[in-house]
Amino acid sequence: MHPNRSQLLERLRNTSPRICPSLLDCDFSFLKSEIDDAERCGAEIVHWDVMDGFFVPNFSYGPMVIRSLRPQSQLVFEAHLMMKEPGKYLDGFLEAGCDVITIHLEAVPDPTELLRAIRDGGALAGLAVNPPTPIEQLEPWLDQIDLALVMSVMPGFGGQSFDQGALERMRWVRERSRPELIIEVDGGVNRTTISDAVRAGARHMVVGSAFYRAQDRAAEFQQLTQLVNEGVSSPGAME
Ligand SMILES: O=C(CO)[C@H](O)[C@H](O)COP(=O)(O)O
Numbered sequence: 001m002h003p004n005r006s007q008l009l010e011r012l013r014n015t016s017p018r019i020c021p022s023l024l025d026c027d028f029s030f031l032k033s034e035i036d037d038a039e040r041c042g043a044e045i046v047h048w049d050v051m052d053g054f055f056v057p058n059f060s061y062g063p064m065v066i067r068s069l070r071p072q073s074q075l076v077f078e079a080h081l082m083m084k085e086p087g088k089y090l091d092g093f094l095e096a097g098c099d100v101i102t103i104h105l106e107a108v109p110d111p112t113e114l115l116r117a118i119r120d121g122g123a124l125a126g127l128a129v130n131p132p133t134p135i136e137q138l139e140p141w142l143d144q145i146d147l148a149l150v151m152s153v154m155p156g157f158g159g160q161s162f163d164q165g166a167l168e169r170m171r172w173v174r175e176r177s178r179p180e181l182i183i184e185v186d187g188g189v190n191r192t193t194i195s196d197a198v199r200a201g202a203r204h205m206v207v208g209s210a211f212y213r214a215q216d217r218a219a220e221f222q223q224l225t226q227l228v229n230e231g232v233s234s235p236g237a238m239e
């Protein structure tokens, strides 16, 4: 069920960019079938937005909910921890079976220990930065992470507009990081913004409202996939 870290990294490294549905915008009263729906439409990953009411002015769910769904799905589970003190709950997210765990640099200014704990726990380690945080602050940690999450909205809510500044910030990360680092973009990703994100270097595109609020999710996923593929093969795209 829970592939070990090197297998998972290999799997995430060796294929094309991915669309990662964010469960924040799904119907929580049908959580299992909403996850299954992402799989039916072609997703390999679901993105769990964990909000603690302190780091962001909103609450969502925690490790108990994720743990209860873990045996129900083969998809990769990514936990985006929008939490002031992620270290307090890290064991819970590892035990819940999260495959990728992303913490925020704004919450943990020296994340060395936590990143190591995530990797030692068998998950991939992600580090996220909000739009106002100077992107250069990621530099000291680039060799300690598997995934860099460049936020394209202020975290806390779905359905916001894409911040174009994220494009330059992703290019900055791409130029300074090793090729296998996964660059993820999160917030306001939709048909209008996804191709530019891919051309700027994004490999994981988190899509919440554009997917879960679509009338025909399979068609939406297919359309987004096509735009991703066009972005990959166009000039300026990631190699
Ligand atoms: O981290 C997040 C919000 O803090 C969500 O992942 C993100 O907002 C996805 O939703 P949408 O695609 O609607 O912007």
Ligand SMILES: [Fe+2]
Pocket: 022, 047, 048, 049, 080, 186, 206
């Ligand atoms: Fe997110």
